[in-house]
Amino acid sequence: xxADSRRRVAAIDCGTNSIRLLVSDIDGETKTDLLREMRVVxxxxxxxxxxxxxxxxxxxxxxATREYAELIAMFGVSDIRFCATSAMRDADNGAELEDAVxxxxxxxPVVLAGVDEARASFLGxxxxxxQVRTLxxxxxxxxxxxxxxxxxxxxxxxxxxxxxxxLTERFLAGDPARVNEVADCMTHLDDVFxxxxxxxxxxxxxxxxxxxxxTVAAHSLGLxxxxxxxxxxxxxxxxxxxxxxLSLVGMSVADRRALPFMHPGRADVIGGGALILDRLIELLPxxxxxxxxxxxxxxxxxxxxMVS
Numbered sequence: 657x658x659a660d661s662r663r664r665v666a667a668i669d670c671g672t673n674s675i676r677l678l679v680s681d682i683d684g685e686t687k688t689d690l691l692r693e694m695r696v697v698x699x700x701x702x703x704x705x706x707x708x709x710x711x712x713x714x715x716x717x718x719x720a721t722r723e724y725a726e727l728i729a730m731f732g733v734s735d736i737r738f739c740a741t742s743a744m745r746d747a748d749n750g751a752e753l754e755d756a757v758x759x760x761x762x763x764x765p766v767v768l769a770g771v772d773e774a775r776a777s778f779l780g781x782x783x784x785x786x787q788v789r790t791l792x793x794x795x796x797x798x799x800x801x802x803x804x805x806x807x808x809x810x811x812x813x814x815x816x817x818x819x820x821x822x823l824t825e826r827f828l829a830g831d832p833a834r835v836n837e838v839a840d841c842m843t844h845l846d847d848v849f850x851x852x853x854x855x856x857x858x859x860x861x862x863x864x865x866x867x868x869x870x871t872v873a874a875h876s877l878g879l880x881x882x883x884x885x886x887x888x889x890x891x892x893x894x895x896x897x898x899x900x901x902l903s904l905v906g907m908s909v910a911d912r913r914a915l916p917f918m919h920p921g922r923a924d925v926i927g928g929g930a931l932i933l934d935r936l937i938e939l940l941p942x943x944x945x946x947x948x949x950x951x952x953x954x955x956x957x958x959x960x961x962m963v964s
Contacts, residue, residue: 662683663682664690665680666724666731666737670699670740671740671796672698672703672797673925674697675695677691677692696922699743701713707747717753742817775957777803780865782807789805789859790804795869798821799822800932804859819928820925823932841928858942859941862947865953872897875915876892891947894946898934
């Protein structure tokens with residue numbers, strides 16, 4: 657293959673809780689990751705209630721974007737794509753942030769529709785897995801995406817306004833969350849999921865991506881520190897995953913933060929995300945007793961999409 661076929665790309669995923677950067681070299685069907693970074697900026701703080709991006713949240717996000725711009729320049733990236741998801745979809749003042757990001761990076765953010773977010777998550781998660789009919793779940797801070805497909809053919813997808821930050825702000829005020837708060841949250845999730853999942857054909861391959869699920873996996877595995885090499889590709893019994901979910905829900909924020917694998921910016925909202933995963937396992941028409949965990953997700957999908 658010609659030497660100049662390689663492209664160095666930077667993909668940025670700006671979510672409700674975190675903003676992440678991936679720098680990769682892509683040469684044909686080969687992707688070599690050079691850098692992965694994450695900053696918890698909580699862009700979606702209060703958006704569920706106000707419909708507005710808070711000034712402090714915007715400032716945190718722009719500071720992280722400036723740091724990423726320096727890294728991108730250091731790596732000599734040829735193409736940049738900045739994608740925003742749930743918080744930006746919901747906010748009435750997103751254009752101001754888009755203008756500021758464009759001033760820093762020289763590219764305008766793309767606010768992904770829920771269906772496009774779902775597609776990118778699926779492509780990122782499944783590209784290096786066996787190409788069988790698979791359901792991918794991506795639990796974010798503001799929304800959750802469910803996608804069913806085979807290879808790059810998407811059969812069914814949905815984006816739902818339930819996420820770790822949104823549910824925590826709406827339901828889980830206690831520290832630790834009170835029994836009635838957890839019950840109300842679970843009832844809400846069941847009411848959201850049941851009509852959406854009705855009629856979905858049985859699923860034999862179940863893959864989970866993004867920070868909530870990788871953190872639950874680390875808890876289920878009892879890791880002494882966060883270890884991507886162990887987590888990526890891990891196959892976990894669903895009953896063990898549900899036990900880990902409910903364990904995290906029952907902890908105080910201080911106890912979660914003390915877990916050696918827990919990112920401190922996730923400790924206060926992981927309970928909401930864990931409840932989403934627990935209810936999905938309960939309600940999905942699964943023909944497998946295993947969850948496959950992938951470290952590859954929407955960020956990888958964005959990178960691949962840049963060269964397709």
